[in-house]
Amino acid sequence: MLDFNDTETAFSLKSNAQLKKAYWLFKLVASKSLVGLGKKAAGLAMKLRLPIREVVKQTVYDQFVGGETIEECEEIIKKLLEHNVYSLLDYSVEGKETDADFDATKDKIVQTIKYGASHEGVPFAVFKVTGIAKFALLEKYSEGHALTEFESRAWTRAKNRVEEICYTAHKFGLKVLIDAEETWIQPAIDELTQEMMKRFNKKEAQIYNTLQMYRTDRLDYLKERLQQAKAEDYKLGVKLVRGAYMEKERERAQEKGYPDPIQPSKEASDKSFNDGVQFVIENLEQMSIVAGTHNEDSSFYLAELMEKHEVAKNDRRIWFSQLYGMSDNLSFNLAKEGYNVVKYLPFGPVQETLPYLIRRAEENSAAGGQTSREMKLIERELKRRGLD
Numbered sequence: 001m002l003d004f005n006d007t008e009t010a011f012s013l014k015s016n017a018q019l020k021k022a023y024w025l026f027k028l029v030a031s032k033s034l035v036g037l038g039k040k041a042a043g044l045a046m047k048l049r050l051p052i053r054e055v056v057k058q059t060v061y062d063q064f065v066g067g068e069t070i071e072e073c074e075e076i077i078k079k080l081l082e083h084n085v086y087s088l089l090d091y092s093v094e095g096k097e098t099d100a101d102f103d104a105t106k107d108k109i110v111q112t113i114k115y116g117a118s119h120e121g122v123p124f125a126v127f128k129v130t131g132i133a134k135f136a137l138l139e140k141y142s143e144g145h146a147l148t149e150f151e152s153r154a155w156t157r158a159k160n161r162v163e164e165i166c167y168t169a170h171k172f173g174l175k176v177l178i179d180a181e182e183t184w185i186q187p188a189i190d191e192l193t194q195e196m197m198k199r200f201n202k203k204e205a206q207i208y209n210t211l212q213m214y215r216t217d218r219l220d221y222l223k224e225r226l227q228q229a230k231a232e233d234y235k236l237g238v239k240l241v242r243g244a245y246m247e248k249e250r251e252r253a254q255e256k257g258y259p260d261p262i263q264p265s266k267e268a269s270d271k272s273f274n275d276g277v278q279f280v281i282e283n284l285e286q287m288s289i290v291a292g293t294h295n296e297d298s299s300f301y302l303a304e305l306m307e308k309h310e311v312a313k314n315d316r317r318i319w320f321s322q323l324y325g326m327s328d329n330l331s332f333n334l335a336k337e338g339y340n341v342v343k344y345l346p347f348g349p350v351q352e353t354l355p356y357l358i359r360r361a362e363e364n365s366a367a368g369g370q371t372s373r374e375m376k377l378i379e380r381e382l383k384r385r386g387l388d
């Protein structure tokens with residue numbers, strides 16, 4: 001029986017010392033003011049080249065990141081696989097602006113695919129289009145403005161990078177998730193992803209687009225994409241998430257005076273996510289899903305739907321996914337019951353992963369966020385081990 005409160009299974013990878021350290025860390029990031037302060041201090045210290053690297057490395061980095069290189073992640077990948085939890089190497093370098101940087105990031109992603117091809121524990125690759133193309137270019141393209149000749153060439157280079165990643169994954173038999181980002185650049189990302197699906201998803205879903213179900217338009221979008229996939233005879237791969245940019249989205253909509261693209265409440269986002277999951281399961285002959293969520297109810301709901309529709313727990317069209325360092329109670333208990341689970345395992349140099357780490361810390365300090373759940377579970381496990 002699926003039991004997300006089974007903390008013995010959830011934390012089987014963690015030693016007593018690691019568990020205590022995780023507890024201490026979640027306690028720290030629970031404070032919004034401390035996280036705000038840490039964010040400013042980390043930025044400043046990095047600029048001034050102060051030696052905070054070790055402090056970051058021993059704390060948030062150690063909790064949420066696999067290592068600086070692919071090789072450094074190997075130990076974690078092996079340990080996760082011993083518990084039937086798969087990994088997905090996420091090269092977490094952000095905010096780059098030059099073609100040389102974009103090429104270097106693309107090369108790194110290609111490298112993760114080649115690594116994955118020779119490791120049973122790594123069935124997926126992932127990337128963000130903003131890691132390999134300029135944000136401003138994606139924005140202009142998304143707005144439908146005509147590109148200058150210079151920009152058109154940059155767009156072609158960006159497309160070529162996406163193609164090389166997807167082609168390599170196809171050749172080596174890995175699946176690729178393309179992350180979703182801000183609404184004002186998403187049309188460009190959707191178009192690129194769509195093209196890749198048409199090319200590489202003939203037999204099965206190999207390329208997955210990400211749909212942020214906190215958007216009011218995404219359920220309809222999902223339904224339209226299914227019609228298109230049927231008409232053009234390819235499989236639709238979707239990673240469903242709630243969405244990570246709510247505050248930014250709302251601020252921009254207000255500032256620019258267009259309707260808020262986000263659901264009016266948390267409950268509405270929850271419903272939209274679950275409706276999306278249900279829609280996929282009801283159309284599984286044409287679709288595949290990665291449920292990227294730390295929400296227990298949604299994870300249970302998907303498991304329930306699978307049972308109702310008599311879908312095998314290990315059906316390769318359905319994956320549950322969580323981020324490394326978070327919600328191990330879902331990942332490990334789902335895997336123990338035979339469901340497919342893949343953890344996002346970020347890697348990269350300490351300084352380069354700071355934006356990712358700050359997002360995780362902020363997410364954990366948000367009211368009603370993840371932290372209280374994580375802390376309660378760790379507390380329970382410390383008690384079970386007689387360490388409280």
Ligand SMILES: Cc1cc2nc3c(=O)[nH]c(=O)nc-3n(C[C@H](O)[C@H](O)[C@H](O)COP(=O)(O)OP(=O)(O)OC[C@H]3O[C@@H](n4cnc5c(N)ncnc54)[C@H](O)[C@@H]3O)c2cc1C
Pocket residue numbers: 178179180181210212214241242243244245246262263264265266267269291292293294295321322323344369370
């Ligand atoms: C494996 C994985 C991959 C991910 N990939 C992406 C990605 O590609 N792109 C991306 O944007 N995010 C991504 N995320 C982050 C994700 O979108 C969520 O921000 C995060 O997982 C928290 O949502 P949750 O489903 O885990 O559950 P919960 O913690 O139950 O839900 C929190 C989420 O609910 C929504 N929400 C909260 N309050 C409100 C409100 N007042 N009104 C409306 N909605 C509200 C927000 O989306 C918030 O993040 C990913 C997450 C995971 C686990």
